[in-house]
Amino acid sequence: MNARAHSVQAWRSVHQRLGPGGRMTISKVLPFPHPREAGARPTVSWPIGQIADYALEFDTGLAPLFIREFADRYEAAVAGVLLAERALALIETNPRLAASVGGALLGAVLGAALVRKREGVALGAAVGALAATVLCAHLEQRNLSNTGNGGSAHA
Numbered sequence: 001m002n003a004r005a006h007s008v009q010a011w012r013s014v015h016q017r018l019g020p021g022g023r024m025t026i027s028k029v030l031p032f033p034h035p036r037e038a039g040a041r042p043t044v045s046w047p048i049g050q051i052a053d054y055a056l057e058f059d060t061g062l063a064p065l066f067i068r069e070f071a072d073r074y075e076a077a078v079a080g081v082l083l084a085e086r087a088l089a090l091i092e093t094n095p096r097l098a099a100s101v102g103g104a105l106l107g108a109v110l111g112a113a114l115v116r117k118r119e120g121v122a123l124g125a126a127v128g129a130l131a132a133t134v135l136c137a138h139l140e141q142r143n144l145s146n147t148g149n150g151g152s153a154h155a
Contacts, residue, residue, distance in 0.1 A: 007033035026074040103132025
């Protein structure tokens with residue numbers, strides 16, 4: 001078995017042990033292959049001190065394995081379909097709250113990318129949530145004023 005096949009098999013075994021939402025920590029003291037050796041692609045997640053983030057996809061239809069690389073360990077988790085279903089349910093039941101959360105997440109990512117400090121993440125999240133809330137309020141007000149004009153919408 002070549003090195004790549006061995007690496008894929010090692011990470012596949014981690015995937016098989018974890019269910020959606022499950023996590024596993026693998027010490028770098030163990031002789032375990034790097035995620036890139038198995039074909040993982042770099043990705044981005046919430047900054048919590050990791051060196052890098054990777055996503056490793058296996059067979060079609062299987063949820064990908066997300067791996068965070070730290071100086072001393074790897075942390076692996078399987079992305080679950082349940083998370084996507086919960087997010088869609090939130091959007092359907094409360095679109096304004098979902099927009100605020102989405103704005104906060106987008107702002108946090110932009111803040112982290114621009115400032116590279118925790119303060120940037122927090123400030124970006126606050127500005128993003130505020131901007132989304134103001135935008136939703138503006139759109140609701142616009143819709144109310146348009147329906148008050150006999151149902152005719154003006155651009």
